[in-house]
Amino acid sequence: MPSLTPPSGGTQRERKRGKMRKSRLILAPAAMLAASALILSGCAAEETTETTESAETESSSDDTTTEEAPAETFEVYALFPQGNDQAYGSTLIEPLQANGAELGINFTLSNSGYDATKQLAECEIAVAAQPDGIMLWPAVGSAVRPCLVAADNAGIPVWVINTDVGPADAPLTYGYSGPDTYGQGVASAELMCEAVDGEEVGIIQVNGAAGNGTAIDRDNGFTDHVEANCPNVTILAEQNADWTPAGAKQVAADMISAEGIENIGGIYAADDSMVDGAVQALEDLGEDASDYFITGIGNTKLGNPLVKEGKMYGTVFQSSVWEGENAPEYMHRVLTGEIAKGDRVTAYMPSVKVTAENADDPEVAPEW
Amino acid sequence: MTETIQLGGAKETGFFPRLRTIIGRRTEGRGVILLLVILAVLAFTQPLVFTALPVTIGRIALIGIVALGLTAVILMGELDLSVASTLAASGVVVAIIPDLRIAIPAALLMGIVVGIINAFFIAIVGIASFIASLGMLFALSGLAFVLSNEVPVSIANQDAGLAFGQPLFGPVTPRILLFFLVFIAIQLFVTKVKAGREFFAVGGNRQAAYDSGIPVKRRIFTGFIISGFVSALAGVIYTLELTVATPTAGSTVLLASFAAAIIGGNYLKGGRGSIIGTLIGASSLGVLQVALFLSGVQVPVQNTLIGAILLIAVITDPSSLRAISARVRATLPDRTKVEAQ
Structure with missing residues (x-):
């Protein structure tokens, strides 16, 4: 005779309900996590403003004769394709925020991870927030028209970096x-x-990552200059890498x-990190990199020592x-009206060439 | 005396018990709770999310459209990793053909062909969908670079592209309209059409589906064609809105689409889930991303948070809970044996 006693833990229905209850109980942390993050994000935003204000107060009280607190404050959305996840971005953001x-x-700040569509979506959100200005570092230089049109229609000035x-x-x-990304390619070619x-x-x-604007400009600058000015240099082969030493080592070896x-x-x-990878590819073959003519761009913390060691002839300093x-x-x-619409200003950072002669100079000390 | 043995629960009668049963069968519970919590918190901390509603809905559409197509495949217990590269390649197709009247159908056709090829390798050749679609991901990504000559390609008719990004009526842009049309179409298909309902059977128990006469291979073809077509449609939308096709487009789409589907309660092994769930998941993610962006939260922190929510969404799946519970029981000493000793 079958037992009528339900198995321990109750009937199937009860067990199912128990599991559902358990599931919902465990969901609670997820919901709480989301809620806490949202509340903290609000606090974080407030904290950033407060920190800025307190810094201003401290500065003005310490040095009242020379510096004054800003008369006006501005909200600016900075739409970037990278941030603290990359060396250049992180060393750029610090002085940006301090000077700001x-x-x-x-x-x-936003970080679209070089996804142009994501950056457009972030631009839409930024325009909806109606800030005083937008600072745009395009993920893809040619894919910013809709963002610029939206900002222009909303009367929000855009500064490009x-x-x-x-x-x-x-x-x-x-x-x-x-x-001057094209000019950097030219300087490296020189x-x-x-x-x-x-x-x-x-x-x-x-070359840099395929499809990337900086990679395309540097490639064009280098190629144009070599073709026009030193026909004795023949580019035997070229390939894109992903800006990393590992990627460059692979394509250089190929x-x-x-x-x-x-x-x-x-x-x-097109970048010192990739020079480092290419040098490794040579050394893996038992070659001495100093026997080769090697140039790069960046004067980075990887590139500058290569110049000093004689493994790279020269590089072009890019200062984050x-x-x-x-x-x-x-x-x-722009925000104070000193630069008006239609007065478009272009300010290139100096493309300083770094060779063994000046690699130790403090003016070209690597930053990233 | 007659004893009655009842198998399963008694049939619920009355409105509330029936409602409870209906709710109990739904898989979207976690997504709904998450969305409600997010909306409630934002009402106090970031009301701009609501005042800038068109932007928020636009963001949801951006995340959700690919996720909707992907859900058709997930319901059958399959994966389509090629959605983002289908988007990129179809976007390039739109840009390199000057006449949009030819370019758009060509791009959509390409999505269908991609779906057919994926399904062929999975259903006919017998390759796991993870591997087949991973291969397709690399192939299409390479194709996008080759077709675009590795540079961003602007569409010939820039004005048409810019007009495409403007609202049609009220806050509704073509992106939002197409997103809701895709949602309605796939929702009706998987709930009202026999072939669509069979997706659940194919995902739930494939052998049983075969045995009961469901044309499993044909359903796999249908699912992947839907996924390919919707991804290509997203590619068309992205390219028209940007007025440029980039071979790297959609690099953040793949993970966001899977996240939306999972948060919406879709079971990755198939058989359980819903299109509405994906809509809720996309809404949760979209609203959260807009709020975190407006609050100036750094992207790594945003990613950590979204990753944590995704992880909890997976862990709180009933089957995962059962597995965890079984493991815990297995590792704990058997109480009866301990007592006997």
Whole structure:
């Protein structure tokens, strides 16, 4: 005779309800987590403002004769494709926020991870929030028109940094400050031509991430200059890497295998991190990198020692601090009406060439 | 005396017991609770989310549209990792063909073809969907770079693109309208159409589905075609709105789509879930992202939070709870044996 006693734990229905209750109980932390984050985010935003204000107060009380608290404060949305997740972004954001605080600009930062669609969505949100201004570091330089149109329609001024927009979009912005990415490619090519000094040399070229605006500009700048000014330098092969040493090492090794090490006399990489990878690829083959003509861009913490060791002939200094310090200055000039719509200002950071002669100079001390 | 053995629970009668039963069968509970909590908190901390409603809905549509197509595949216990690269490749197709009247159908057709190829490898060749769609992800990503010559490609008719981003009526932009049309179409298909309802059977118990005469392979083809088509549609929308196609488009789409589907209560092994759940999941994520952005919360913190919510959503799935509970019981000493000793 079957037992009528339900198994321990109750009937199937009761057990199911128990599990559902359990599920809902465990869900509570998720909901609480979301709620706490949202509340904390509100507090964080308030805290940022307070910190800025207290810094201003402290500054004005300590040095009342020379500095004054900003007469006016501004809310600016900074739509960036990178942030504290990358070395350049993190070393740019620090002076940006510090200088912004001094000028009375409170930045709300975003990071689209180089996704142009995500950046457009962030731009829509920023326009809806109606800030005093928008600082735009385009994820893709040619994909910013809808964002610029939306900001323009809402009467919000836009200042562009790091990667300039195209000529057709430029009138929708108040100006640009940052590196001359095409000019950096040219400067690196000048270093290459100088290093080669008329010798017939075949080189391989490691470009930045495919489709990236900076990578395209630097590639064009380098290629145009070499073709026009040093026909003795032949670009045997070129490939894109992902800005990382590991990616560059792989593509450099592939190109060396394909072209033959005996035919290669030099390497150009669009970033010092990638130079480091290319140098590793040479050393893995038992080669001495100092026997090759190698140039890069960045003068980074990876690149500067390579110049000092003689493994890289030269590089082009890109200062994240210059960019971080100057961007709020120009934004402030826009917000105070000093730069009017239609007066578009372009401010390039100096593309200082760094070779063994000046690699130790404090002016070109690597920042990222 | 006659004893009655009742198998299963007694049939619930009355409005509230029936309502309780209906609610008990739904899988969207976690998503609904999360969304309500988020909305309640935001009402006090970030009311701009509500005043800027068109932007918030637009963000939901952005996250949700690919997730809706993906859900059709997830319901059958399959995965489609190629959605983001389908989006990128179809976007490039729209940009490289100058005439939009040809470009848009070509891009959508491409999505359908991608779905058919995915389904062929999964249903006919027998490759796991994770592997097949991973291969498709790389192939389409490469194709997008080749077709675009590795640079962003602007659409020929810029004005049409800019007009596409403008509201049609009220706050409703074409993106939002298409999102809701896709939602209604897929929702009706999986709830009212026999072929769509069979997705649940295919995902719940594939052998039983075969045995009961459901054309499982045909359903897998249907699911992947829906996923491919919707991803391509998203690619068309993205490209028109940006006026430019980038071969790297949609790089953040894949994870967001899966997150929306999972938060909405869709079971990754198939058989349980709903399109409404995905809508709720996308809404939760979209509103949360807008609020965190407006609050100036750093992206790594946003990602950590969303990751934590996703993890909790997976853990609180009833089947995961059962597995955890069984593990705990297995590791604890058997009480009866302890007592006997």
